[in-house]
Amino acid sequence: MKFKSGDRWKSSKSELKYRTWRKNVFELNKRKVGLSKWYVCMKCKLKRKTTRILHAHHIKSWEKFPKQRYNKTNGVVMCKKCHYKFHRKYGYEALEKPELLNEYLGG
Numbered sequence: 001m002k003f004k005s006g007d008r009w010k011s012s013k014s015e016l017k018y019r020t021w022r023k024n025v026f027e028l029n030k031r032k033v034g035l036s037k038w039y040v041c042m043k044c045k046l047k048r049k050t051t052r053i054l055h056a057h058h059i060k061s062w063e064k065f066p067k068q069r070y071n072k073t074n075g076v077v078m079c080k081k082c083h084y085k086f087h088r089k090y091g092y093e094a095l096e097k098p099e100l101l102n103e104y105l106g107g
């Protein structure tokens with residue numbers, strides 16, 4: 001993992017909360033896109049039946065918006081490639097400015 005996940009898990013309880021959040025984000029993604037069988041990357045529209053190469057990205061960053069960490073509407077599904085590209089493109093700026101994501105997804 002590239003995104004400083006190292007000290008993220010202070011307890012198995014928070015890991016469980018994270019897993020639940022992730023699952024909810026994916027469920028929401030399915031329903032939002034309206035394809036009951038597919039998860040969709042919100043950037044390149046890649047479709048997959050499993051979440052294996054898909055990531056749940058925090059719209060408002062984990063680091064800067066602790067209260068939004070487990071809010072399922074604070075998540076967006078992207079494939080691994082688009083997720084990495086986003087972080088490469090915006091770097092630390094993305095942590096401070098959630099609106100950069102809209103720019104990225106819209107562009």
Ligand SMILES: [Zn+2]
Nearest residue numbers: 041044079082
């Ligand atoms: Zn993608």
